[in-house]
Amino acid sequence: MTTDAAPAAPRVSNRPVDPRLLRYSTASRGFLLVTAAIVLAQTGVILGFAWLLTVALVGAIAGEPVADLIPALAGAAALALLRGLLIAASERTSAIGAARASLQLRDRLVRAVEALGPGWLAARNTSSLAVTAGHGLEALDAYFGRYLPQLVATAITMPILILAILVADPISGITVIVTVPLIPVFMVLIGLATRAVQNRQYATLHRLAARFSDTVAGLGTLKIFGRQHRAAEGIETVTRDYKRETMSVLRVSFMSGFALEFLASISVAILAVTIGFRLLGGEMPLLVGLFVLLLAPEAYLPLRQVGVQFHAAAEGVAATDEIFQVLDTAQGVPAPTAPEARADAVPAGPLVSARGLVVRRGQRVIGPLDLDVSAGEIVLLEGPSGAGKSSILSALLGFVPAEGIIHAGATSAREVLAWAGQRPGLLSGTIAENVALGDPAPDAERVARCLADAGVDVPASVVLGAAGAGISGGQAQRVAIARALYRLRSGRARVLALDEPSSALDGATEARLWQTLRRVADTEQAGVLLISHRRSARDIADRITSLPALEGASGGRA
Numbered sequence: 001m002t003t004d005a006a007p008a009a010p011r012v013s014n015r016p017v018d019p020r021l022l023r024y025s026t027a028s029r030g031f032l033l034v035t036a037a038i039v040l041a042q043t044g045v046i047l048g049f050a051w052l053l054t055v056a057l058v059g060a061i062a063g064e065p066v067a068d069l070i071p072a073l074a075g076a077a078a079l080a081l082l083r084g085l086l087i088a089a090s091e092r093t094s095a096i097g098a099a100r101a102s103l104q105l106r107d108r109l110v111r112a113v114e115a116l117g118p119g120w121l122a123a124r125n126t127s128s129l130a131v132t133a134g135h136g137l138e139a140l141d142a143y144f145g146r147y148l149p150q151l152v153a154t155a156i157t158m159p160i161l162i163l164a165i166l167v168a169d170p171i172s173g174i175t176v177i178v179t180v181p182l183i184p185v186f187m188v189l190i191g192l193a194t195r196a197v198q199n200r201q202y203a204t205l206h207r208l209a210a211r212f213s214d215t216v217a218g219l220g221t222l223k224i225f226g227r228q229h230r231a232a233e234g235i236e237t238v239t240r241d242y243k244r245e246t247m248s249v250l251r252v253s254f255m256s257g258f259a260l261e262f263l264a265s266i267s268v269a270i271l272a273v274t275i276g277f278r279l280l281g282g283e284m285p286l287l288v289g290l291f292v293l294l295l296a297p298e299a300y301l302p303l304r305q306v307g308v309q310f311h312a313a314a315e316g317v318a319a320t321d322e323i324f325q326v327l328d329t330a331q332g333v334p335a336p337t338a339p340e341a342r343a344d345a346v347p348a349g350p351l352v353s354a355r356g357l358v359v360r361r362g363q364r365v366i367g368p369l370d371l372d373v374s375a376g377e378i379v380l381l382e383g384p385s386g387a388g389k390s391s392i393l394s395a396l397l398g399f400v401p402a403e404g405i406i407h408a409g410a411t412s413a414r415e416v417l418a419w420a421g422q423r424p425g426l427l428s429g430t431i432a433e434n435v436a437l438g439d440p441a442p443d444a445e446r447v448a449r450c451l452a453d454a455g456v457d458v459p460a461s462v463v464l465g466a467a468g469a470g471i472s473g474g475q476a477q478r479v480a481i482a483r484a485l486y487r488l489r490s491g492r493a494r495v496l497a498l499d500e501p502s503s504a505l506d507g508a509t510e511a512r513l514w515q516t517l518r519r520v521a522d523t524e525q526a527g528v529l530l531i532s533h534r535r536s537a538r539d540i541a542d543r544i545t546s547l548p549a550l551e552g553a554s555g556g557r558a
């Protein structure tokens with residue numbers, strides 16, 4: 001389902017870490033703590049290795065016996081091995097943390113979309129949202145696994161190493177403190193360029209997904225009017241744009257990597273030259289000079305790597321920004337009203353009852369409405385297009401916030417209703433799999449019976465593509481009706497709720513569908529809630545509930 005509106009261009013956040021990350025992805029908290037502990041241990045290993053290696057080198061230069069140097073060399077070798085193990089532990093922790101955090105965010109995103117409901121989803125381009133939920137969340141592996149650990153390393157390792165250099169030699173420490181800010185300044189400048197090209201690339205990817213989805217959805221109509229070639233050319237144009245933006249991102253990444261390495265190398269060279277002159281002038285002991293020289297590259301390394309990993313994680317940064325927008329929106333939406341049963345307010349007989357049901361859609365108010373659906377009867381909810389019939393059904397299903405009392409026995413109305421909406425909502429797979437969707441042990445005989453009753457003349461073994469591609473709109477609608485029948489007959493529902501089930505059917509097929517619904521109500525004692533604007537639906541209805549036209553209704557879908 002897509003809208004005509006172009007997807008909004010996601011923006012890469014200016015902040016190194018969005019504080020909402022810790023709120024929405026609780027798995028990342030433990031991951032960051034473990035990463036911090038490993039980084040702290042690595043920092044200690046770096047200091048110990050530099051000191052032991054310096055002691056061994058100075059001793060060798062001074063002509064000390066090899067036996068006296070063995071303890072320092074052995075200690076340095078052991079610390080080098082330990083550093084390798086810590087790096088491996090860090091990589092493993094990052095991989096596990098990234099997987100858990102991504103999984104948790106994906107779960108929260110799905111639940112947020114469910115809470116926001118079909119009304120919110122209808123106003124968005126779902127292809128763009130699918131890019132965020134799919135490709136965007138996959139890009140979080142680099143964000144969690146590379147970028148965040150490097151930020152932690154920068155925050156812990158750099159201050160400790162700079163402090164160690166400052167204590168060992170104040171002049172060298174001041175030199176490092178003066179030259180280190182050059183790297184963040186250039187990182188900010190490069191980051192601005194990165195953000196611009198990354199925004200363009202990610203927006204182009206969203207536009208490509210939306211264009212492809214819209215083209216596939218309307219391919220039949222395009223072929224009828226001979227416009228499929230122009231649609232293909234449009235997709236090809238957007239694809240070229242995406243290739244061009246991707247190359248721009250790569251160019252900026254390579255240039256930024258070169259700039260950061262160059263600055264760090266120049267800074268270390270300045271430090272090395274000053275230390276060299278001071279050693280020649282006898283102003284500094286060799287032990288201190290070598291120790292500072294060994295630590296200097298390590299002090300600059302974390303900040304350089306942050307810039308490198310930022311480019312690798314830029315898509316993940318953009319994805320988290322958009323994900324957090326959805327989660328923030330879901331937090332501000334009140335939960336749909338689903339009151340408990342009230343025996344004093346509604347009769348005990350109906351399978352589903354509503355009293356004073358009101359749905360607000362912006363400035364429009366639908367209702368109040370009283371509705372009863374009992375076993376063995378067909379209730380027709382009719383009204384002009386845009387009156388709010390589908391909104392009433394969405395309220396019963398808990399998809400939109402509503403006021404009033406909804407009664408469905410000891411459970412919610414959603415658990416009682418077997419629903420088929422205006423859009424079939426079919427998935428990739430066989431027709432039989434679509435009909436038995438949600439059943440852990442599908443009954444092939446029941447599937448065949450439901451398909452026959454719904455008038456589906458396509459074999460159950462036919463494999464459908466994305467969104468039910470491979471069958472006509474009328475056939476897809478009948479498969480959705482068969483799915484609702486299957487849910488009803490498998491005991492998972494008691495009321496069949498159909499929203500405009502004959503909108504894509506011809507007169508003869510529609511008449512057969514009405515006969516099926518009448519038979520289901522009479523012989524299976526199921527309740528049927530039928531939403532239809534067809535006059536022929538009145539012939540099978542036991543009761544009719546009409547909704548008046550809303551002020552300002554334009555004939556669109558309600």
